[in-house]
Amino acid sequence: MDRTRCAGAAVDRAGGPRRPDRRSRTRIRRAVSLPGRLPPGIVEAVETMRAIGIDVGSYRLSLYGLFSTLVVGVLLYIAVRVVMRAIKWLLRRNPQIDATQRLLTEKLIAIALFVFALLLGIDLLGIDLTALAVFSGAAGLAVGFGLQKTVGNLIAGIILLMDRSIKPGDIIVVGDGSAMGGPPLPGGMPNVGRVAKIGVRAVNVITRDGRKHLIPNELLMTQAVENWSYASPEVRVRMRVPVAYESDLRRAQRIIVETAKANPRILTEPEPVVWITAFGERAIEHELRFWITDPESGLGNVQGEVFLDIWDRFQEEGITIPYPRRDVRLVPGDEPEG
Incomplete structure (x- = not known):
C-alpha cells in the first residue's frame, strides 16, 4: 500500500502520467490496428519484411521501411505533379503575368513543393535523422561536390528569370558563337539562336539551321551574351x-x-x-x-x-565588280631546246 501511495503521489506531483511521444503513439497505433484490420496473410508479410533488414546504430533499416519509403515517395511525387499542373493552368489563365514571370513563379513554387514533400515524407516515415549523423558529413561533402554545377546552374537560371535579361523568344549570340554550334558563319554573320526555353539546368537555344543547343545557365552568366531582343528588335x-x-x-x-x-x-x-x-x-x-x-x-x-x-x-x-585575275605575258627569247 505504501509503495502504491508513493507512486500515486509521484504521478500526482508530476501532473499525471507522462504521455508517449509521437513515435511511440505511431507504433502503438500500428500494433493495435494492423492485426485487427488487415488480413492475416498481409500481416505476416509485413512482419516478414520488417524482420529482414540491418541495424544502423539505433535505427532499423528493414525491407518494409524501404517499401514504405518507395510508396510514400511515389505518392508524394504524383501529388506534387498534380498540384504543379493546377498551378500552371491557373498562371496561364492570368493575362497580367507574362511568360518570364510565369516561368519564374512556376520554378519557385516547384522547388518549394518538392522541399515540402521531402520534409513531409520524412515525417510520415518517422525517419530519425540523428541516426544518419555518422554518414552525414561524408555524404554532404560528396553531394556538395557532385551538385556544385547543378546548383550553380539552378541559381543562374533563377537570376536570369528575375532580371529578365534573357527571355524565351529572344535572339542571342553567346560569346563567339562556339556555344551555339561553332564560330561566326562565313561573311562575318554571327551564329545566332532563338531562346526556346529556360530550364532548371540549361537554356534551350534553336539556331537558324534547326539545331537545338543546351547552353548551361551558368555559361550565360559568365560569358558575354549579345541579346538582339533586349531593348529593341531592330x-x-x-x-x-x-x-x-x-x-x-x-x-x-x-x-x-x-x-x-x-x-x-x-x-x-x-x-x-x-x-x-x-x-x-x-x-x-x-x-x-x-x-x-x-x-x-x-x-x-x-x-x-x-x-x-x-x-x-x-x-x-554597266558597273563592274572586279575579281582576282592573273595576266600571263610571254617574253620573246630563245626557244627551248627540244
Whole structure:
C-alpha cells in the first residue's frame, strides 16, 4: 500500500502520467490496428519484411521501411505533379503575368513543393535523422561536390528569370558563337539562336539551321551574351560591296541604296546608307548598312537577296565588280631546246 501511495503521489506531483511521444503513439497505433484490420496473410508479410533488414546504430533499416519509403515517395511525387499542373493552368489563365514571370513563379513554387514533400515524407516515415549523423558529413561533402554545377546552374537560371535579361523568344549570340554550334558563319554573320526555353539546368537555344543547343545557365552568366531582343528588335546589317575603279562611284552608290530600299524586310527609317571604306588593290571597297526588325527570320537570306539585286542592277547599268585575275605575258627569247 505504501509503495502504491508513493507512486500515486509521484504521478500526482508530476501532473499525471507522462504521455508517449509521437513515435511511440505511431507504433502503438500500428500494433493495435494492423492485426485487427488487415488480413492475416498481409500481416505476416509485413512482419516478414520488417524482420529482414540491418541495424544502423539505433535505427532499423528493414525491407518494409524501404517499401514504405518507395510508396510514400511515389505518392508524394504524383501529388506534387498534380498540384504543379493546377498551378500552371491557373498562371496561364492570368493575362497580367507574362511568360518570364510565369516561368519564374512556376520554378519557385516547384522547388518549394518538392522541399515540402521531402520534409513531409520524412515525417510520415518517422525517419530519425540523428541516426544518419555518422554518414552525414561524408555524404554532404560528396553531394556538395557532385551538385556544385547543378546548383550553380539552378541559381543562374533563377537570376536570369528575375532580371529578365534573357527571355524565351529572344535572339542571342553567346560569346563567339562556339556555344551555339561553332564560330561566326562565313561573311562575318554571327551564329545566332532563338531562346526556346529556360530550364532548371540549361537554356534551350534553336539556331537558324534547326539545331537545338543546351547552353548551361551558368555559361550565360559568365560569358558575354549579345541579346538582339533586349531593348529593341531592330538590328543593323553590314555588307561589303566592291566597285571597280573604272565605274561611276556616285551612280554605283545610288544603285546600292535604291536596291536596299526596295527590299521589304529593310527599314526605310533609318534609311540604308553606303560608305567608301577603303581603296583596295583591285576595287574601291563600299559598305552598305541597313536595319531590319526580324533578325529571327535570318540574316543570310536578306543579304543574299540584296547581293543578287545589286548584281542585276550593276549588269543593267554597266558597273563592274572586279575579281582576282592573273595576266600571263610571254617574253620573246630563245626557244627551248627540244
